[in-house]
Structures are given as structure tokens and as C-alpha cells.
Amino acid sequence: MPDHPRPDRAELIDIYRTMRTIREFEERVHTEFPGGEIPGAVHLYAGQEAVATGVCTVLTGDDYIASTHRGHGHAIAKGCDVTAMMLEIYGRAGGLCGGKGGSMHIADFGRGMLGANGVAAGGVPLSCGSALSAKVRGTDQVSVAFVGDGGANQGAFAESLVLAAVWQLPIVFVVEDNGYAQATGTRFHLGGKDIAPRAEALGIPAAVVDGYDVLAVREAAAGAVQRARSGGGPTLLDCKAHRFFGHMEGWDQQAYRAEGEVDRLRAEQDCLQLFAIRALEDEWLTTAEIAEIDAAVRALIDHAVEEAKSAKDPDISELLTDVYVTY
Numbered sequence: 462m463p464d465h466p467r468p469d470r471a472e473l474i475d476i477y478r479t480m481r482t483i484r485e486f487e488e489r490v491h492t493e494f495p496g497g498e499i500p501g502a503v504h505l506y507a508g509q510e511a512v513a514t515g516v517c518t519v520l521t522g523d524d525y526i527a528s529t530h531r532g533h534g535h536a537i538a539k540g541c542d543v544t545a546m547m548l549e550i551y552g553r554a555g556g557l558c559g560g561k562g563g564s565m566h567i568a569d570f571g572r573g574m575l576g577a578n579g580v581a582a583g584g585v586p587l588s589c590g591s592a593l594s595a596k597v598r599g600t601d602q603v604s605v606a607f608v609g610d611g612g613a614n615q616g617a618f619a620e621s622l623v624l625a626a627v628w629q630l631p632i633v634f635v636v637e638d639n640g641y642a643q644a645t646g647t648r649f650h651l652g653g654k655d656i657a658p659r660a661e662a663l664g665i666p667a668a669v670v671d672g673y674d675v676l677a678v679r680e681a682a683a684g685a686v687q688r689a690r691s692g693g694g695p696t697l698l699d700c701k702a703h704r705f706f707g708h709m710e711g712w713d714q715q716a717y718r719a720e721g722e723v724d725r726l727r728a729e730q731d732c733l734q735l736f737a738i739r740a741l742e743d744e745w746l747t748t749a750e751i752a753e754i755d756a757a758v759r760a761l762i763d764h765a766v767e768e769a770k771s772a773k774d775p776d777i778s779e780l781l782t783d784v785y786v787t788y
């Protein structure tokens with residue numbers, strides 16, 4: 462009996478709702494950003510929802526993920542509270558990290574979300590640490606390291622692959638190849654077409670995955686998580702899905718992208734649309750059910766933004782709390 466059989470209807474609904482929540486969250490942050498209330502750097506995940514969702518749907522609450530600077534989608538898919546996330550992005554009291562972290566430092570240890578990370582590939586060695594900890598403690602927890610195509614060129618990524626292979630860590634490396642590192646296309650920076658062979662060179666099983674197809678991601682992730690959980694060691698998934706927005710809000714004119722590239726992506730490679738078409742064809746969901754989920758998600762995000770805008774800044778007395786931890 463496989464650990465993760467075909468998703469049943471409840472899981473399919475959950476998958477759609479998660480992807481829709483990420484999309485609505487990101488579209489709304491994009492709309493709100495020019496208002497000037499959101500401090501710091503914000504990188505949006507729209508377009509890549511199927512990757513975070515497909516992976517996190519086969520994880521348990523006890524499993525770990527370490528995220529990137531483009532982390533909202535990972536946090537939502539791991540079950541972080543959406544309103545507390547919005548408060549955090551606005552830098553307000555009541556935010557998931559007390560309003561002192563912002564978009565690039567959202568973390569929720571209670572849900573196994575070890576943090577977004579401003580350092581490209583910074584989460585990857587952390588994931589090796591949490592995987593090693595699980596192995597030493599003898600639990601069956603799995604760690605997932607999300608990393609971009611650009612991050613995969615960092616030395617820390619190569620070192621982490623070696624550690625994971627040598628120590629046979631219960632870890633899944635999820636590379637999100639979205640075609641660009643800032644303004645540099647992968648054909649200029651990758652040194653090859655795929656990142657998967659870098660893992661294979663170390664004996665780590667790897668696969669190239671269609672990152673627009675949430676069920677393909679889920680299936681690949683299910684195999685990888687099962688391998689890790691049963692003592693079979695690491696796996697790398699090289700997921701291909703481009704982002705809809707620029708690298709960073711308020712900064713990127715995207716002059717490096719081909720004319721009409723984003724319009725084509727939205728029209729032809731939108732993971733939500735692709736999923737909805739299949740869900741209707743295969744009668745997993747009705748049009749009315751999809752509309753109902755969409756409306757509920759819109760209301761949730763409206764509420765989150767209202768709460769964030771009306772919340773207070775963190776109190777000055779909390780300036781130094783949570784900064785240092787004594788072990």
C-alpha cells in the first residue's frame with residue numbers, strides 16, 4: 462500500500478483551495494504594495510502555486526520545510542495562518558513573527574515552517590540540520606528544502622547535496638526553476654538545462670517535474686517523501702514553473718522577458734486553470750463548487766488585509782524581544 466494513494470475528493474478540494482489562497486494572497490499583495498504601507502522587499506509566488514501545494518499536501522504537520530525569499534506560497538501550503546501572515550507582511554503587531562520579520566522572514570516553528578530566508582539557498586543547509594536532527598532523534602520526520610534555480614548555484618546547495626548523500630538524510634530538495642535568477646535567464650547562469658543531474662552525480666535520485674501540474678508534483682513528492690520517511694535517503698525534484706510577476710515588487714520592469722511572455726503564461730500555463738479544467742472534465746468538482754471556494758478565499762483575503770491595515774505597529778517595548786535566543 463503506497464503512503465500516498467491517489468488524492469480523494471476532499472484532498473482535491475483542499476489542493477484547489479490552497480492554490481487559490483496563494484494566488485489571491487499574492488495578487489492582493491501586488492495590488493496593495495504601491496499604497497506604501499508594506500515595508501521591505503516582497504517577492505511574489507504567483508504562477509508557482511502547484512509546486513508548494515503539491516509538495517506540502519504529502520507532508521504531515523510534524524515535517525519541516527525551509528523556504529526562500531519567495532516564501533508566501535510555501536508558508537500558506539504548510540498551513541500558516543493567512544491573516545497572521547498578512548499582518549506580518551504589513552509589519553504589524555499580531556503578525557506571525559510579531560510584525561518584526563516581514564515578508565522575507567515569515568516563520569512558524571509550530572507548523573514546521575522553519576522560515577523564509579533572505580539569503581539565496583540559506584534554507585538548504587538548515588534543512589539538512591532539521592533532517593539530521595530527525596534522524597538522530599529517531600523520528601520519521603522529513604525535511605523539505607525549497608530553493609530557486611539561482612540559489613542552486615550557491616556553494617551551500619552543493620555542500621548540502623553532499624551532506625545529504627553521505628549521511629543519507631531524510632530530505633527532499635525541491636528546486637523551483639522559474640527560468641530566472643532576478644533578471645538573469647537560466648540559459649545564461651545554469652550551465653546546462655536542468656539541476657537534476659547535479660544530484661544524480663552523487664547517487665541521489667532526481668526527477669524533472671512539470672511545476673504547473675499540481676498532481677504531477679504531488680506524485681513525485683509522494684515518492685520522495687516516502688523514500689525519506691522509510692530511511693531511503695534524499696531525493697531532488699527539479700520543478701519547472703515560471704513566476705507571473707517581476708522578481709520583486711516595486712522594482713522590476715521585466716525588460717528581460719520576451720514580449721507577451723507573461724500574458725502567454727497566464728493564458729496557457731496557469732496551474733489553477735489547468736487544474737480546474739481537469740477537475741470539471743473528470744467531475745471532481747462542479748463549476749458552482751469552484752465558484753464557492755473562490756468566493757470564500759476572496760473573503761478570507763479581504764479580511765486579512767482589513768485586519769492588517771487596522772492593526773497597530775509592534776510596541777517599542779518589544780524591540781529586543783525574540784532577537785536573541787538562549788539555548
Ligand SMILES: Cc1ncc(C[n+]2csc(CCOP(=O)(O)OP(=O)(O)O)c2C)c(N)n1
Pocket residue numbers: 504530531579580581608609610611612613639641642643708
Ligand atoms: C547569497 C545571496 N546572494 C545574492 C542575493 C541577492 N538575490 C536575491 S534573490 C536573487 C535571485 C534568486 O534567484 P532564484 O534562486 O532563481 O529565485 P527566484 O527569485 O527566481 O525565486 C539574488 C541573487 C541573496 N539574497 N543572497
Ligand SMILES: [Mg+2]
Pocket residue numbers: 609610611637638639640641642643
Ligand atoms: Mg529563479
